Amino acid sequence: MPQDAFHIRRLAEELNRTLTGGKVNRVSQADKDEITLIIYTKNGTLKLILNTNASFARVTVQDTEKPPLLVPPSFCMLLRKHLSGGEILSVKQVGNERIIAVTFLCFNDFSGGEKILYAELMGKYSNLILTEKGVILGALKSTPLENSSGRALFSGARYALPAPQEKVSPTDMLAIENRWTEFVSLAPDCGKNDGGSGEKTAYDGNEKTNCGDDFFYGEEAAKFLFGNVAGIALPTARHILEKAKERGVSQKDIPAFFVRFYEEEKTDAYLSKGKGGYDDFFAFPIDGGEKAGSLNDAEAKYYVSRSENRAFGEKKTKLAAVTNGKIKKCEKNLADTLRRLAEAENAETNRVKGELVTANIYKIKKGDSLLIAENWYDGGKEEKITLDKTLSPAANAQKYFKTYAKEKRTTEALLPRKEKEEAELSYFRSVLTFVSAAENADDLKETEEELRALGLLPQEKAKKKKTEEAVPFRKYAVDGFTILAGRNNVSNDRLLKYLGAEDLWLHTQKYHSAHVGILSDGKHIPENVLLAASEICAHFSEAKNGEKIAVDYTMRKYVKKPKKAAAGFVFYTDYKTLYVAGNAHEKERTE
Numbered sequence: 001m002p003q004d005a006f007h008i009r010r011l012a013e014e015l016n017r018t019l020t021g022g023k024v025n026r027v028s029q030a031d032k033d034e035i036t037l038i039i040y041t042k043n044g045t046l047k048l049i050l051n052t053n054a055s056f057a058r059v060t061v062q063d064t065e066k067p068p069l070l071v072p073p074s075f076c077m078l079l080r081k082h083l084s085g086g087e088i089l090s091v092k093q094v095g096n097e098r099i100i101a102v103t104f105l106c107f108n109d110f111s112g113g114e115k116i117l118y119a120e121l122m123g124k125y126s127n128l129i130l131t132e133k134g135v136i137l138g139a140l141k142s143t144p145l146e147n148s149s150g151r152a153l154f155s156g157a158r159y160a161l162p163a164p165q166e167k168v169s170p171t172d173m174l175a176i177e178n179r180w181t182e183f184v185s186l187a188p189d190c191g192k193n194d195g196g197s198g199e200k201t202a203y204d205g206n207e208k209t210n211c212g213d214d215f216f217y218g219e220e221a222a223k224f225l226f227g228n229v230a231g232i233a234l235p236t237a238r239h240i241l242e243k244a245k246e247r248g249v250s251q252k253d254i255p256a257f258f259v260r261f262y263e264e265e266k267t268d269a270y271l272s273k274g275k276g277g278y279d280d281f282f283a284f285p286i287d288g289g290e291k292a293g294s295l296n297d298a299e300a301k302y303y304v305s306r307s308e309n310r311a312f313g314e315k316k317t318k319l320a321a322v323t324n325g326k327i328k329k330c331e332k333n334l335a336d337t338l339r340r341l342a343e344a345e346n347a348e349t350n351r352v353k354g355e356l357v358t359a360n361i362y363k364i365k366k367g368d369s370l371l372i373a374e375n376w377y378d379g380g381k382e383e384k385i386t387l388d389k390t391l392s393p394a395a396n397a398q399k400y401f402k403t404y405a406k407e408k409r410t411t412e413a414l415l416p417r418k419e420k421e422e423a424e425l426s427y428f429r430s431v432l433t434f435v436s437a438a439e440n441a442d443d444l445k446e447t448e449e450e451l452r453a454l455g456l457l458p459q460e461k462a463k464k465k466k467t468e469e470a471v472p473f474r475k476y477a478v479d480g481f482t483i484l485a486g487r488n489n490v491s492n493d494r495l496l497k498y499l500g501a502e503d504l505w506l507h508t509q510k511y512h513s514a515h516v517g518i519l520s521d522g523k524h525i526p527e528n529v530l531l532a533a534s535e536i537c538a539h540f541s542e543a544k545n546g547e548k549i550a551v552d553y554t555m556r557k558y559v560k561k562p563k564k565a566a567a568g569f570v571f572y573t574d575y576k577t578l579y580v581a582g583n584a585h586e587k588e589r590t591e
Helices: 003-017 074-083 175-183 210-216 219-228 234-246 251-264 295-344 345-359 395-439 442-452 487-497 529-538
Strands: 023-031 035-043 044-050 058-062 085-093 099-107 112-120 128-133 135-139 271-276 277-281 370-375 380-385 476-479 479-487 506-509 515-521 549-555 577-580
Touching: 003 035, 003 044, 003 085, 003 099, 003 251, 003 295, 023 074, 023 085, 023 487, 035 074, 044 295, 058 295, 074 099, 074 112, 074 128, 074 135, 135 210, 175 219, 175 251, 210 219, 219 234, 234 251, 271 295, 277 295, 295 395, 295 442, 345 370, 345 395, 395 442, 395 487, 442 487, 476 529, 479 487, 479 529, 506 529, 515 529, 529 549
Parallel strands: none
Antiparallel strands: 023 035, 035 044, 044 058, 085 099, 099 112, 112 128, 128 135, 271 277, 370 380, 476 479, 479 515, 506 515, 506 549, 549 577
């Protein structure tokens, strides 16, 4: 839901009740758009987040905060100077604008008195502005002195509200009625006629017809309110008209109902939930929504969820880019090795030619460029051997032997390198498979550490922190059996150690995939459980979109991990194979 005046009005009322009387203990800045105020209140310590990002603009109290910048920017230092220790006197909406004003009573070494921090929540124009007696002390996003158009937003200028739009106030009933009258004049006649004369008449609003309902309570009317009333978002306009229709309000009374609803309707906050978390919040009930304790709680949950999803998406893209870069490098190195091996594959041919030149040296005269000899290595077939006429017969033989020796050394050196490069390429392709399959931040934690340990990501600055618990496996319950699936290579190694010798272990054949385990507890594993585990394994694999994916399964005791092998790499024997299509089995998932 957009941060419109309807929602901001109710949010400001909630924040006023929560924060009034609280004192500012700390001010920090997380990034160029977000300020955090730690407030001591009678109900405990609260974190007030003020964000001006176009997609995340808000003023909310929430449980979490981003880590602060190591070097606080100038606006953060300005807020510390003026607001530290200050008491919050009020939190109010400015008129019917999308602006929240937080008033502080501040006494410190620099000055004393009231200061107002304006949070303008207007999309890409969102801003934070600190003022004293109407004069700007500083702004998060200042305008240059030479800016001749627009508002002056720099220290020393007088604070002025944004230029008004050509819309009416949501509390000005007379102005709304005047514009509504113009809108009514555009209403369709719904096919009525004047006593059979054939002339159509305008809709008078006293009769309810389907046509009238569609027009006065539908999308056209919602767009009219959105385009003519300041600070009202289109979803809010739709909701108000929907309530007007439910409560039997005639079209003539819609302006009065609108103003009354805007000013007096109680908040009943709800959240809508999508696949990746919360995808919207509302100050009113919605079908299939999740009720929130307050509008602030709804906004906080929504924006935290959205921020986490954004951070997850950015991290996933970053890890995929790093891994893809490494894959391309591995492919280039392997291609070069294969090319050099192809060039050296004639080593045995050169040895044979050297032998034949030596055996037929008596036939060769100095200056000959060709030797035709019987090749007893190939059933006595005739062999044409090119000679260097500038060399003696013995030197020609030595030339072939030296070429043979060089190519043999090259092959001996390159074959181990080829195996190493193929293993490295396979490993990084497995990493990319798990990055692509990641569903949340937990799925990327261990992969990020894995890449950091390999030097592909910068090391985090050393700091004391609690040892984090390992990310749990994906967990499923199917007919009384527990199925576990690894999230990445590191997780796969942990799963291998976790499984008992008689538990069942699964992996896709010839494709990278999650390791999957079925905890048997000494019982026979039924076919439907095995099938579900196979489908889960196929879903979290490189071949997830295939229709018949080969999934091997065997007892854990037949799976071995070689010493010093890369994370996730194993050998297995005594296996059987199922052919399945991938299935996430979300209904059976418990963790």
